[in-house]
Amino acid sequence: MAASSEWHCEKRPLSKNESFARENEDVPETGCLSIVVLGASGDLAKKKTFPALYNLYRQGFLRKNEVHIFGYARTNITDDELRDRLRGYLPQGTGDAEYVSSFLQLIKYVSGSYDDPEGFQALDNAISEHEISKNSTEGSSRRLFYLALPPSVYPQVCKMIKNYSMNRSDLGGWTRIVVEKPFGRDLASAEELSSQIGELFEEPQIYRIDHYLGKELVQNLLVLRFANRFFLPLWNRDNIANIQIVFREDFGTEGRGGYFDQYGIIRDIIQNHLLQVLCLVAMEKPVSLKPEHIRDEKVKVLQSVVPIQDEEVVLGQYDGYKDDPTVPDISNTPTFATMILRIHNERWEGVPFILKAGKALNSRKAEIRVQFKSVPGDIFKCEKQGRNEFVIRLQPSEAMYMKLTVKKPGLEMSTVQSELDLSYRQRYQGLVIPEAYERLILDTIKGDQQHFVRRDELRAAWEIFTPILHRIDKGEYKSLPYKPGSRGPAEADELLERAGYVQTHGYIWIPPTL
Ligand SMILES: NC(=O)C1=CN([C@@H]2O[C@H](COP(=O)(O)OP(=O)(O)OC[C@H]3O[C@@H](n4cnc5c(N)ncnc54)[C@H](OP(=O)(O)O)[C@@H]3O)[C@@H](O)[C@H]2O)C=CC1
Ligand SMILES: O=C1O[C@H](COP(=O)(O)O)[C@@H](O)[C@H](O)[C@H]1O
Numbered sequence: 001m002a003a004s005s006e007w008h009c010e011k012r013p014l015s016k017n018e019s020f021a022r023e024n025e026d027v028p029e030t031g032c033l034s035i036v037v038l039g040a041s042g043d044l045a046k047k048k049t050f051p052a053l054y055n056l057y058r059q060g061f062l063r064k065n066e067v068h069i070f071g072y073a074r075t076n077i078t079d080d081e082l083r084d085r086l087r088g089y090l091p092q093g094t095g096d097a098e099y100v101s102s103f104l105q106l107i108k109y110v111s112g113s114y115d116d117p118e119g120f121q122a123l124d125n126a127i128s129e130h131e132i133s134k135n136s137t138e139g140s141s142r143r144l145f146y147l148a149l150p151p152s153v154y155p156q157v158c159k160m161i162k163n164y165s166m167n168r169s170d171l172g173g174w175t176r177i178v179v180e181k182p183f184g185r186d187l188a189s190a191e192e193l194s195s196q197i198g199e200l201f202e203e204p205q206i207y208r209i210d211h212y213l214g215k216e217l218v219q220n221l222l223v224l225r226f227a228n229r230f231f232l233p234l235w236n237r238d239n240i241a242n243i244q245i246v247f248r249e250d251f252g253t254e255g256r257g258g259y260f261d262q263y264g265i266i267r268d269i270i271q272n273h274l275l276q277v278l279c280l281v282a283m284e285k286p287v288s289l290k291p292e293h294i295r296d297e298k299v300k301v302l303q304s305v306v307p308i309q310d311e312e313v314v315l316g317q318y319d320g321y322k323d324d325p326t327v328p329d330i331s332n333t334p335t336f337a338t339m340i341l342r343i344h345n346e347r348w349e350g351v352p353f354i355l356k357a358g359k360a361l362n363s364r365k366a367e368i369r370v371q372f373k374s375v376p377g378d379i380f381k382c383e384k385q386g387r388n389e390f391v392i393r394l395q396p397s398e399a400m401y402m403k404l405t406v407k408k409p410g411l412e413m414s415t416v417q418s419e420l421d422l423s424y425r426q427r428y429q430g431l432v433i434p435e436a437y438e439r440l441i442l443d444t445i446k447g448d449q450q451h452f453v454r455r456d457e458l459r460a461a462w463e464i465f466t467p468i469l470h471r472i473d474k475g476e477y478k479s480l481p482y483k484p485g486s487r488g489p490a491e492a493d494e495l496l497e498r499a500g501y502v503q504t505h506g507y508i509w510i511p512p513t514l
């Protein structure tokens with residue numbers, strides 16, 4: 001084979017024909033763009049929102065002559081103090097310094113409370129000033145409000161935006177709001193929140209963000225499934241034995257114990273991130289790539305999930321979780337859960353979808369593991385070696401690999417487990433994979449809701465988990481203790497086995513190094 005550079009991804013912009021973007025994406029909007037980060041003093045804002053905005057700026061998606069960024073929060077700080085706080089979270093690489101400085105100059109800070117008209121009027125004045133300074137005509141002003149805030153203040157903030165800070169143009173500009181998870185604690189609270197916000201904004205203005213939908217390999221799922229003939233005939237109950245969707249973190253709640261204890265791992269990870277991934281793995285082919293067609297199919301999958309069975313749930317809490325002073329001593333909040341979802345439809349009847357999420361485990365990893373059924377008529381007597389698996393590694397080190405049985409190289413006729421491996425870092429050398437938030441914020445600017453959660457989707461998601469969450473809240477389920485740095489409670493592995501997962505012994509996929 002020729003030099004490995006032949007395999008490198010050629011870096012060049014996509015032409016219009018190569019991009020399968022939807023029709024309206026071809027006409028980029030222009031005009032004044034004001035991005036307002038509410039809760040600008042907070043954790044998410046500094047770690048994710050502003051760095052994502054910086055990356056978009058650095059790549060030319062936010063243009064200096066059009067965009068202005070506003071931070072809003074109660075904390076009394078100046079523009080420069082906010083800029084100084086953010087600087088440390090922005091890239092420090094070669095060539096970044098100049099961009100970082102000019103990016104920070106685009107940021108203005110407005111201080112005010114979340115229920116006070118005065119603050120939002122001041123914000124409106126600041127935005128209008130910017131719009132005038134950019135000579136924006138009335139019809140070309142775009143206002144994006146990113147709520148990096150606790151959900152408890154969403155209704156009042158939305159009311160303030162609606163009353164005092166909206167784009168007042170009826171000639172074409174827009175106002176959009178981005179809301180973070182957790183969107184509610186259960187079905188009733190989520191519905192109430194949806195109604196409150198729904199009275200103020202139309203659904204096309206509301207972007208319920210789930211950052212897992214912005215991850216590269218999550219975005220690849222529909223392409224993989226529906227653009228490859230390989231998978232079409234195999235992706236069903238006839239061939240697939242079980243599917244795992246796994247999230248592991250090798251650290252605990254780390255200073256977020258107060259927040260986490262009110263929610264727990266099911267509300268924090270499973271009800272949103274893992275369930276969104278499940279939708280993309282299990283849904284039928286949409287009529288087209290239009291956001292509503294895709295979201296229609298996701299809703300159908302969610303509505304086909306049957307009630308979760310008691311014996312198909314294992315909860316855990318890591319030892320030491322309650323040492324956090326913000327966590328009550330009697331907390332039973334799960335920091336780990338394995339639960340099986342079953343989809344009652346023609347494609348998936350009988351196939352367990354095993355959702356597993358845990359904090360303070362032995363590794364940091366998120367993956368989808370599709371295990372195929374054993375081959376009937378095992379003439380090679382290789383069944384015990386393991387089953388075919390197709391694994392999609394979402395993070396770290398994005399990859400997908402197909403675990404398969406091959407002849408062991410050599411004179412002997414025996415079999416061995418191996419893999420077909422597409423490791424992104426190796427295959428697409430030098431290509432920087434965008435951060436999930438970067439991609440999703442860009443979508444909000446373009447007005448593309450494909451990767452955002454629609455109201456009926458959210459309702460269907462809460463319908464699945466609310467009964468069990470209420471029972472956990474009442475203490476009817478016990479969280480089993482597990483050691484930090486372990487695989488979680490042993491009972492979770494037993495459940496996996498009962499669900500029909502066959503572990504391959506003696507085989508470990510090792511990500512290739514360059
Ligand atoms: N942090 C993360 O990694 C992630 C966070 N999220 C979600 O993003 C949102 C923001 O998260 P995060 O930044 O961590 O939250 P923070 O606790 O850091 O809160 C953000 C800001 O909101 C204000 N605030 C905090 N508590 C209250 C309150 N009770 N009433 C009014 N204002 C308050 C504070 O600003 P000030 O006092 O200056 O007004 C604070 O700086 C949440 O919905 C969270 O669930 C989602 C995914 C990951
Ligand atoms: O939403 C959340 O996600 C993070 C994990 O995000 P990742 O992109 O690093 O996988 C998690 O730590 C946090 O508890 C949760 O609120």
